Amino acid sequence: MKKRERLKIYTIKDPIYNQSFLLCIGKKEDFDNRIERLYGVERDTRKLDGARFTLFNEQQDKSVQYVWVKSFDWSIQDQALLAHELLHQAMRALNDCGVQIKNGIEETNEEFVYYFEYLFKQVWQKLKP
Numbered sequence: 001m002k003k004r005e006r007l008k009i010y011t012i013k014d015p016i017y018n019q020s021f022l023l024c025i026g027k028k029e030d031f032d033n034r035i036e037r038l039y040g041v042e043r044d045t046r047k048l049d050g051a052r053f054t055l056f057n058e059q060q061d062k063s064v065q066y067v068w069v070k071s072f073d074w075s076i077q078d079q080a081l082l083a084h085e086l087l088h089q090a091m092r093a094l095n096d097c098g099v100q101i102k103n104g105i106e107e108t109n110e111e112f113v114y115y116f117e118y119l120f121k122q123v124w125q126k127l128k129p
């Protein structure tokens with residue numbers, strides 16, 4: 001019998017930059033299995049707790065953005081990890097749209113910070129008990 005996938009998957013929509021992504025929560029083994037099955041990508045052997053990356057779906061002819069964390073139970077640690085990966089997603093999404101993330105503490109980067117805030121709200125809204 002086929003093992004049931006215990007991965008939780010949420011679609012986080014971004015109607016502004018059109019950079020929606022899939023948020024996956026679950027054990028790395030389950031996540032790696034899904035990625036291997038859908039994309040033929042070999043399992044990532046690194047010991048990670050979370051990651052953000054882009055895969056190309058040939059059937060749909062489009063890139064798919066992924067944010068994965070191994071667990072989310074509202075602990076400070078889990079929230080910090082998810083926020084960390086969301087920051088990566090925000091940077092990548094804006095970068096893909098040609099929005100430059102500026103260096104230096106005197107620059108405000110408000111577009112980036114607002115975008116991160118937006119993603120944060122979308123995700124926390126979906127996850128709230």
Ligand SMILES: [Zn+2]
Pocket residue numbers: 084088
């Ligand atoms: Zn990182």
